[in-house]
Amino acid sequence: MGSPRLNAETLLMFVLGVNRAYLYAHPERELNDDQQARYHEVIGQRSTGMPSQYITGHQEFWGLDFVVSPAVLIPRPETEHLVETVLELAREVPRPRIVDVGTGSGCIALALTHELKNAEVYAVDLSADALEIARANAARLQLDGKVTFLQCNVLAALADRRDFDFVVSNPPYVGNDEADKVQRSVFEFEPRMAVFSGESGLDVIRPLIAQAHVALKSGGWLAMEIGYSMRDVVVALLNPTLWDEPMVVPDLQGIPRVIAARKK
Numbered sequence: 001m002g003s004p005r006l007n008a009e010t011l012l013m014f015v016l017g018v019n020r021a022y023l024y025a026h027p028e029r030e031l032n033d034d035q036q037a038r039y040h041e042v043i044g045q046r047s048t049g050m051p052s053q054y055i056t057g058h059q060e061f062w063g064l065d066f067v068v069s070p071a072v073l074i075p076r077p078e079t080e081h082l083v084e085t086v087l088e089l090a091r092e093v094p095r096p097r098i099v100d101v102g103t104g105s106g107c108i109a110l111a112l113t114h115e116l117k118n119a120e121v122y123a124v125d126l127s128a129d130a131l132e133i134a135r136a137n138a139a140r141l142q143l144d145g146k147v148t149f150l151q152c153n154v155l156a157a158l159a160d161r162r163d164f165d166f167v168v169s170n171p172p173y174v175g176n177d178e179a180d181k182v183q184r185s186v187f188e189f190e191p192r193m194a195v196f197s198g199e200s201g202l203d204v205i206r207p208l209i210a211q212a213h214v215a216l217k218s219g220g221w222l223a224m225e226i227g228y229s230m231r232d233v234v235v236a237l238l239n240p241t242l243w244d245e246p247m248v249v250p251d252l253q254g255i256p257r258v259i260a261a262r263k264k
């Protein structure tokens with residue numbers, strides 16, 4: 001989560017209510033007693049391992065400012081690959097119908113809504129607390145009214161729909177027995193249900209694939225983010241009689257990050 005210097009600067013900007021440009025332009029500025037006390041307090045929180053985003057309450061994603069709380073996963077830059085993939089595929093669709101499963105902060109659904117002015121967008125999550133943050137983000141980004149938020153398990157609340165062009169998801173995908181592979185700050189501070197998904201990390205992905213096939217129209221796309229070693233396992237779950245050969249998109253480090261499969 002950034003270098004110590006960047007973290008210290010971010011927290012100082014937060015305490016003073018200033019931006020980085022101000023910080024660099026005023027190296028001579030001294031903190032008053034209140035500011036010093038507040039700065040020590042937030043440094044203390046950070047030293048427990050709490051991500052600075054949960055302290056400041058903000059994270060940028062797709063160039064947009066999202067509020068975050070410990071009820072939601074902190075949006076990650078690699079998830080922007082999923083947004084890019086969907087935007088590329090949506091170019092040919094005049095009024096795309098999209099549902100984001102496990103919306104968390106709403107970052108994927110709201111980035112897509114921001115870009116695709118004619119899209120009809122739904123965003124679902126099992127967590128009521130996460131949906132509260134997602135709704136707040138929609139309002140702050142002046143995108144409320146353009147996204148329908150629903151609390152449900154995978155696509156249960158949309159079980160009667162068969163007309164989506166895109167089912168998009170960054171599902172929880174870490175196996176319970178892989179806890180030692182996630183960073184300590186993720187394990188200790190981010191919501192368990194946003195990160196972990198059963199023994200092998202597939203407890204949401206399996207129903208997602210099955211229910212997406214029902215929700216999508218023929219030719220519609222399921223696009224999801226996957227864990228760094230999951231490509232073969234997830235591709236094997238995409239029955240070739242139901243789905244075209246999936247597309248696998250690597251991240252900047254060459255790690256397979258997004259799988260997009262088209263319903264036959």
Ligand SMILES: C[S@@+](CC[C@H](N)C(=O)[O-])C[C@H]1O[C@@H](n2cnc3c(N)ncnc32)[C@H](O)[C@@H]1O
Pocket residue numbers: 072073074075076079101102103104105106107108124125126127130152153154170171172173193194195204
């Ligand atoms: C990895 S986080 C992704 C959050 C956000 N979309 C992002 O990319 O930053 C997964 C999200 O799925 C939600 N979730 C977990 N199990 C779910 C289920 N069975 N049905 C719907 N949402 C679920 C979690 O609450 C969490 O918000």
